[in-house]
Amino acid sequence: MTRPVGAGAAVTRRLIRKEARGDLPLLACLGAVVLVLTVLCAWAPAFAGGQEDRALRQRVDAAQAQAPLISLSTTPQVFDTVPPAVDAAGLLDAGRTLTEQLTGPAARHVTVTGGSYDYDQASLISPRPPGPANTSTRLALSYLPSARAHLRYVSGRPPADQTPLGTAPQIGLSQATAQALGVRAGSRLTVEFAKTLGVQSEPPHAQLLVSGVYRTSAARDDFWSGRETLEQPSRYPAEHSAGTVLAVRGLVGLDAADLLAGAGVAGPRMTWQLRADLSGAALDRARALTGPLSHYSADLSDDLCQGADPLTGDLACHIGGQATGPLLVIDSLTPLLAAFTAQDQQARELATFAVDALAAVALATVTVAVRLLLRRRQTHLRLQRARGASTLRLVLLRCAVAWPVVAVAALLGWTAGQALAPSGTSGSPHPMTAALIASAVGLTLPLMTWLATREPRRPGRLRRSRRNIAVGRRVVLELTVLSATAAGVVALRSQGPDGILGAVPALVALTVVLVLLRCYPFVLRLVLRQARRSRGTVGFIGAARAAHDAPATGLALFVLVLTLGTAVFGGLVDRTIDDGLATGAAWTAGADASATVAGTVTPPSDTRTTGTRTALQHLYTLDLAGQADGAEISPVAVIALDPEQLAAVAPASPLAATLLARLPPSTDSRADANAPLPCLLSPDLRAREHTGGFTGKVVPDGQRPRDLVFTPVGTLTTAELHDPLLGPVTAQTPAGTPLLITTTKAARLIPPQPSGSTVLLLNGRTPATASPAELRSTAAKELGPLARIRVRSETLSALRADGLTRGLGTIYTTTSILAALSGLLALVLELTLTSHERSRTTSFLRTLGLGGTQAGALHFLQLLPLALTSAVGGTLLGLLEPRLMAQTLDLRQFTGGPTRPALHTDFSLAVALVAGVIALILAAAVTEAVLARRRGLGAVLRLD
Structure with missing residues (x-):
């Protein structure tokens, strides 16, 4: 009878649907693993990038509160015009156009926040300071408009920006400076400036009018850091005579530069402060700035400077129509970014351990799920193989059932991850990683199906030779794992972790499992030897079954050991950083x-x-x-x-x-x-x-x-x-x-x-x-408002709120939870996979008169060695890993302080994790015992 066209395809489709319905729970497990991992591939990089952006903004904001990270400075050429003049207002306004030379998007991320100018120290001729110890006085002048918000004038008024023609430039002095000079508001100062070589034969003199005396106010933003001389005069020994030089500094108005130029004083040092806008994707913006900033000075010189000054030989530049000297660019953002990059790299390296461990646990879960799926289909596969189905057909049939589930889960996970991922961060999704994960899960099923359904080898070899070959292969495999682990540890200790070496903890976990599997049966045989001498049979049979099943529990043991080890290692990192933050804050503050x-x-x-x-x-x-x-x-x-x-x-x-x-x-x-x-x-x-x-x-x-x-x-x-x-x-x-x-x-x-x-x-x-407010008040009373005050509790709070530290803790917490859930799933599947043998043994014994309580004790004894071994191995791995990488595990970049923080294991977390794993395995034993007791005698007899 001829089969109708398309009948074979219809049969295949019905077979696929039938097997899909039967395999639905295990296919759902595979889909859940792929879904979670692809969600992480789309969401985690964006979230981590947001934490990095937050950490970088914290550092940049703290640095810019003290001083500008980017500044430009130059000296105007006063004697190029007749009469000599300096258009300070025009120069400072023209500074806003200097950012146009930054290429690309960098120009949009940098703005000029203000300008100032400073004169070098000049000799104060009159009045002479009181006291015979001061042999001379040096006066520096500054135009600093940003200081006005931090000053309070107790007499007089601030220096005017526009003074009447023919009047003396005005200057404001602090109370301490005015007292040291013996002057007050309305006093006049005679100052001698340095002469200009090639232009003047005598030093020029100028008179200044003290317009007011100010007092500084306490600043919480560290504004006065580096500007203390505006409030307090300083003294230092004279170079060529006995006595002390009194050095003071005062504030002048905007037009003081033009008035002093009319008196023959050379131009001041003009400075423009630039502020970097790192809102949004801060790390990406900073990286976009570093390239243009590296050649910013050369670009400014090419655009604004031509020829050389005839007097000094320096480049002659023109800014806003004013002739100036060469431009100097001071870039403190690039070193700050370099230091942050080192910290960020350390955080990423530590994160790779947790990520790679999660990937290893997930892959083990997939392997267990596929093993259970094939075990459930073992009878059908044998029947189909006996009816003439080829290995390729069986593999394609399994792929036709599983691959659509994997593909749909990957697409749903990627879509959900992109929807949950924060926008506007420096992190971007990893589509290639998601594709590799889906491909790895999708290829695991056909590979294991092929291994389970391939053609058996031709008989003829002796059983002893086949056994020797199997033993040799196992020895070679174990030696390969040990060699790879040793090489990985050596490389990790010498060069630090990276994307590949981050998998070394997984290799260490595999080595620990191999060692445990070698020791595990030996210990059980010792227990079995003692159990033989006892009168009861339950202990002897339980130990015998555990020793017999030890090699088969290797995958479950690997999952439990790696999950526990990663969690213990994460707790160690978190505890070490937390303790180190307290030490770093104490080192920064010194006391309270x-x-x-x-x-x-x-x-x-x-x-x-x-x-x-x-x-x-x-x-x-x-x-x-x-x-x-x-x-x-x-x-x-x-x-x-x-x-x-x-x-x-x-x-x-x-x-x-x-x-x-x-x-x-x-x-x-x-x-x-x-x-x-x-x-x-x-x-x-x-x-x-x-x-x-x-x-x-x-x-x-x-x-x-x-x-x-x-x-x-x-x-x-x-x-x-x-x-x-x-x-x-x-x-x-x-x-x-x-x-x-x-x-x-x-x-x-x-x-x-x-x-x-x-x-x-x-x-x-x-x-x-000890409250911060009381400590700050006392410190300000003792050392004055310009003192830079650090409170230990505030410093500790700032360190704990750091984006890198919190991001690293979030990564370890998230991956530990996901690894625990994945490990739990793998453990349940593995126990389900091996429950047939345990139930089979219990069924035989119950037919021989074994009671229900004894059957429950038997289930308990069969799984107890696995619980204890996994607890010992996981704890050992969590304690061993940080010691193996101690040379590269430098957490000082997160904590501060003079030395590396000592590694502190969170023993309470380790005990809780071990107790949880033991309780979980024993709960599985109780569940198996309860299910076995509910079976009727007929079901027990038919179980085999």
């Missing part, structure tokens, strides 16, 4: 709070009434010479402090205890300049002078130079150098500078320095006095 101000300041107020302990640290930079060999050591950071104050601020500090024990207590008696100063040294400074002390030359106010002798009484240990009490003061010195700590006696002998600073440490005695 710290305040830093330029110069040497000794506040007279008594903080005992405020309930706050304080300690002063004076920082100086000196050139020292060894007494034994006379070798010069420059520069050396010298810190003068009172050990008693330091011990009161931090009673538990090892540094304070050492200083209190080694350095003599402070006294109020007059310092003897000839007495040696006891000190403690950093190890690098001690290594330069093993036996003797050090000598440093200083020039006190109005006196002859004298030598200070420092006598070492000890060497600071590494722990003492990393004490948080030194954090704020060492932040003022370049890395690697030798350190010397001495008593406050040195502060009475060393004159003030322009490069020196004072740090005030504050510690509240009660929670009320």
Whole structure:
């Protein structure tokens, strides 16, 4: 009988629909895995990019609050016109066009926020400052319109931007500067400026009118950082004579440059501040800026400068019709982006461990699902194979059932992920990764189907030889895994993780599983040997079945070990960063709070009434010479402090205890300049002078130079150098500078320095006095409104709110949850796959008289070794991974502080995870036992 045309196709379609309905639960598992992973491919990169953008904006905003990240400066050529003139208003307005030379979209992301100009220090001729110690006075002039919001004039008025023709330029001085000069509002200053070579034979003179005296207001945005001389004058030793030079700074109006040019003064340094707009996709915008900024200076010179100045030989430029010198571009955004890129790269490297572990667990889940699917279809596949179906036909049949499910799940996951992904971030979806995931899941089914239905090998080989071949293959496979793991660990420790080496933890997990599978049966055989001696049969049979099923549970063991290990590792990273943030905040603030101000300041107020302990640290930079060999050591950071104050601020500090024990207590008696100063040294400074002390030359106010002798009484240990009490003061010195700590006696002998600073440490005695507002108020009263104040609690909150830190925690939390769900699914499928053998054994025993309670105990004993082994292996993996990559696992970039934070395992999380896994497996045993007891005797007898 001839089959109608198309009848075979109809039969095939009916067979596909029938098998699809039968395989629907397992196909749903495959679809769920693909759906979740493709959602992550579309959503996670955009979300992570948003966290990176937020972190970069935090750093840029904090940096731009202190000073502009990008600035342009030049000097106008005053003597190119007759009479000499400077159109300051025109130059500052023309600066808005300077961003046009930035190419591409960079010009839209940079705006000119304002301009200013500054004159170099000039000699103040009259009035002479009071006091015989000041031999001369240097005055610097600045036009800084942005400072007006931070000033309050207590007498007079601000300098006018437009003064009547023929009048003197106006200047505003701070209260401290006016008192140091002995002037007030309405006083006149005579200033001598430097002469211009080739144009003038004598230095030009000009008169300035003090229009007002101001007082600075406390600024929370660090506006005064680097501008302290506008409020406080500084003093430094004269170069060629005894005495002190008084350096002051004042504010002038807009037209002061033109008035001074008329008096023959060379042009000031004009500066334009540029602000980078990094809203939205901050990281992409910053990357778009770095390229144009790298050749911005050359582009400006090509566009605005032609020829050379006949006097100086420099390029002659024209901005807004005004002849100027060459343009200087200061770019601080590029170094900031480079530092952020290093931190971001570290975060991405850490994230690859979690992502790769999730991918490995998902692939294992897919493998278990396909194994269970093929086990359910094993009878049908054998029947079809016996009826003449080819291996290719069976593989295509399975693909026709599964591939549409995988494709639909991938499309739905990708669509949902794009809908959920935030827009306007620097991250973009990964379609290639999603396609690879769908392809890997789709190809797993035909590959395993082919392995299950391929032609059997021809008989003829001895069973012993086949067994030897199988054992040899297993040995080769295990040796390959061990070699790959060792090579991966070595590469990871030498060069750090990347997209490929991020899979090393999965290899380590596989190695741990192989080791456990080798030890697992041996331990069970020992238990079995003890169980033989007991009278009961349940323990013996349970141990025997567990030992027999040990090789078959390898995949479930791998899933559990990898899931547990990744979760424990994620908890370790989170705990280490959290503990390290507290250490970093303590190092930044020094105590509950710290305040830093330029110069040497000794506040007279008594903080005992405020309930706050304080300690002063004076920082100086000196050139020292060894007494034994006379070798010069420059520069050396010298810190003068009172050990008693330091011990009161931090009673538990090892540094304070050492200083209190080694350095003599402070006294109020007059310092003897000839007495040696006891000190403690950093190890690098001690290594330069093993036996003797050090000598440093200083020039006190109005006196002859004298030598200070420092006598070492000890060497600071590494722990003492990393004490948080030194954090704020060492932040003022370049890395690697030798350190010397001495008593406050040195502060009475060393004159003030322009490069020196004072740090005030504050510690509240009660929670009320430790509040940020109270600490800031006390610090401002002690060191003035220009002090840069850092509060430990605020610093810690800012560190914890950092986008990179929170993003890394979110990635590990999300991947750990998804890996746990995927591992749970894989475990359920694996237990379902192996439940037939357990139920078969229980059925035989129940026909022989085994009771229901004993059957439940048997299920429990068969799965207990798997639970314990997975718990031990997962915990071991979570503790082993960070130790293997300790050389590359540097979390200091997230925490701050002087050293790498110590790795801290979250043992409470580890115990909770292990208990959860054991409870899960034992719950599965209870469920199997309950289901077995509900079966009737007929079902039990027919189970085989």
